[in-house]
Amino acid sequence: MAEAPTKFPEVQGGGSLIIAWQIKGKKVLVVGGGEVAAGRILHCLNADANVTVVAPRARLNPEVAYRVAQKQVTHVDRTFEPADLDGADMVLVAVDDPAASTQIWKLCKERRIPANIADVPPECDFYFGSVHRDGPLQIMVSTNGKGPRLASLIRKFIAKQLPSDAGRAIERVGQLRVRLRQIAPRPEDGPKRMAWMTKVSDAYPFDEICGLSDEDIGNLLRFYPAGKVPSLEELKAMRSSPPAEKLDVFDGSFGFSVGA
Amino acid sequence: MAEAPTKFPEVQGGGSLIIAWQIKGKKVLVVGGGEVAAGRILHCLNADANVTVVAPRARLNPEVAYRVAQKQVTHVDRTFEPADLDGADMVLVAVDDPAASTQIWKLCKERRIPANIADVPPECDFYFGSVHRDGPLQIMVSTNGKGPRLASLIRKFIAKQLPSDAGRAIERVGQLRVRLRQIAPRPEDGPKRMAWMTKVSDAYPFDEICGLSDEDIGNLLRFYPAGKVPSLEELKAMRSSPPAEKLDVFDGSFGFSVGA
Numbered sequence: 175m176a177e178a179p180t181k182f183p184e185v186q187g188g189g190s191l192i193i194a195w196q197i198k199g200k201k202v203l204v205v206g207g208g209e210v211a212a213g214r215i216l217h218c219l220n221a222d223a224n225v226t227v228v229a230p231r232a233r234l235n236p237e238v239a240y241r242v243a244q245k246q247v248t249h250v251d252r253t254f255e256p257a258d259l260d261g262a263d264m265v266l267v268a269v270d271d272p273a274a275s276t277q278i279w280k281l282c283k284e285r286r287i288p289a290n291i292a293d294v295p296p297e298c299d300f301y302f303g304s305v306h307r308d309g310p311l312q313i314m315v316s317t318n319g320k321g322p323r324l325a326s327l328i329r330k331f332i333a334k335q336l337p338s339d340a341g342r343a344i345e346r347v348g349q350l351r352v353r354l355r356q357i358a359p360r361p362e363d364g365p366k367r368m369a370w371m372t373k374v375s376d377a378y379p380f381d382e383i384c385g386l387s388d389e390d391i392g393n394l395l396r397f398y399p400a401g402k403v404p405s406l407e408e409l410k411a412m413r414s415s416p417p418a419e420k421l422d423v424f425d426g427s428f429g430f431s432v433g434a
Numbered sequence: 435m436a437e438a439p440t441k442f443p444e445v446q447g448g449g450s451l452i453i454a455w456q457i458k459g460k461k462v463l464v465v466g467g468g469e470v471a472a473g474r475i476l477h478c479l480n481a482d483a484n485v486t487v488v489a490p491r492a493r494l495n496p497e498v499a500y501r502v503a504q505k506q507v508t509h510v511d512r513t514f515e516p517a518d519l520d521g522a523d524m525v526l527v528a529v530d531d532p533a534a535s536t537q538i539w540k541l542c543k544e545r546r547i548p549a550n551i552a553d554v555p556p557e558c559d560f561y562f563g564s565v566h567r568d569g570p571l572q573i574m575v576s577t578n579g580k581g582p583r584l585a586s587l588i589r590k591f592i593a594k595q596l597p598s599d600a601g602r603a604i605e606r607v608g609q610l611r612v613r614l615r616q617i618a619p620r621p622e623d624g625p626k627r628m629a630w631m632t633k634v635s636d637a638y639p640f641d642e643i644c645g646l647s648d649e650d651i652g653n654l655l656r657f658y659p660a661g662k663v664p665s666l667e668e669l670k671a672m673r674s675s676p677p678a679e680k681l682d683v684f685d686g687s688f689g690f691s692v693g694a
Contacts, residue, residue, distance in 0.1 A: 192574040194450035286546035314452040320608035323635035348580035375583035
């Protein structure tokens with residue numbers, strides 16, 4: 175408040191560093207097999223992790239038991255033992271045993287393994303939030319511990335506001351990037367490619383991008399050589415009269431599709 | 435597709451594990467002082483980290499130079515040396531030197547320090563996304579690498595949809611939790627407290643919670659002993675006729691505020 179205003183963003187302390195951790199093919203150890211463990215396991219499977227669950231079979235909740243039966247996770251049918259940490263890249267603990275939890279936390283810290291002990295904030299390298307998922311799109315809501323229930327409410331509120339095909343729109347922009355690389359594959363094209371992709375992303379509001387068809391993407395690419403980006407109206411005006419989907423399917427055999 | 439449908443959520447691979455990393459008081463080493471480094475530094479300061487920036491002074495961009503001058507970060511005025519990793523809890527690299535970056539990545543992996551090498555996905559334990567921040571509320575958008583620009587567009591789209599006082603609403607629910615603990619402080623009250631907080635969070639849509647005043651929170655607490663939650667209409671009907679704000683300010687000296 176007392177500092178002179180600058181053109182740089184002011185620091186707003188009290189938050190977390192929210193990051194997209196990469197656990198594809200990594201070993202995640204989940205200790206416990208109850209409801210909280212079930213949620214953690216799903217998060218990890220959605221991120222392509224190799225999940226090992228350590229918990230006596232009798233204590234598995236139906237969802238965890240289902241994932242074990244489906245071989246989506248590896249199951250170790252007993253309580254935790256320190257050797258379970260061998261090779262683990264991340265450890266998630268969700269058992270109703272504070273003493274055991276603290277022991278696991280300490281072992282993880284000795285071995286520098288990132289860990290989360292459910293419901294024990296001081297024994298967590300990271301917290302979970304409420305996550306909306308739609309294909310490549312992930313939106314995570316955190317209230318930094320003020321209201322976990324509220325995080326889930328806000329996630330639902332956001333999901334309702336998002337265009338229904340938001341995930342597909344992102345795939346489409348991903349395809350645009352891939353097709354652009356085919357047109358301009360040389361490393362020295364990099365800066366022009368990046369500058370043009372930025373222009374495209376800035377040219378249309380997000381909900382309008384969701385409405386672009388594969389045909390629109392093809393038309394858009396025609397503007398790349400000149401480094402230009404058409405207005406949304408120009409782009410829509412380029413659409414052929416038959417439905418775009420049909421044109422794509424019959425690409426190269428156009429004569430057959432006319433009037434179909 | 436071939437599997438029988440179950441009552442459990444289906445796994446949707448290809449995502450990341452999005453987590454709120456806790457770096458309050460932890461040492462984060464940022465190697466590089468350009469625009470990307472500036473963004474990383476702000477993220478870390480917003481999460482109360484002790485940030486050390488390693489980069490020759492001549493290469494600091496204006497924002498990083500400002501943070502150094504303001505003593506918001508510790509500055510090491512030279513290029514990276516392996517000893518910089520001593521005591522580091524996290525390392526963020528953003529330099530235009532692929533060979534040096536790879537060397538730092540390898541050192542971090544030997545020492546099991548979480549690290550992110552900007553623009554080199556295979557040399558990242560985690561990625562960044564686009565973050566909306568409003569007090570205790572943080573919303574992170576990731577497109578899992580399909581479109582970083584798009585992530586920022588989506589973040590802006592979400593920010594526009596959110597009630598303008600979303601952050602304050604979360605603070606208010608946090609206050610409700612604190613005041614509830616004062617009313618019902620015993621550990622054995624825990625389950626009743628949690629059940630009631632859940633009921634409250636489920637009773638009103640998120641945008642309506644944003645509209646609750648401090649007076650409403652006080653009125654709401656009167657329903658706790660009976661374990662009940664009033665409808666929004668009941669709660670609004672309990673409001674006193676003078677503006678709630680004034681009542682709060684003049685609490686205990688009501689006579690003065692009437693007619694003020």
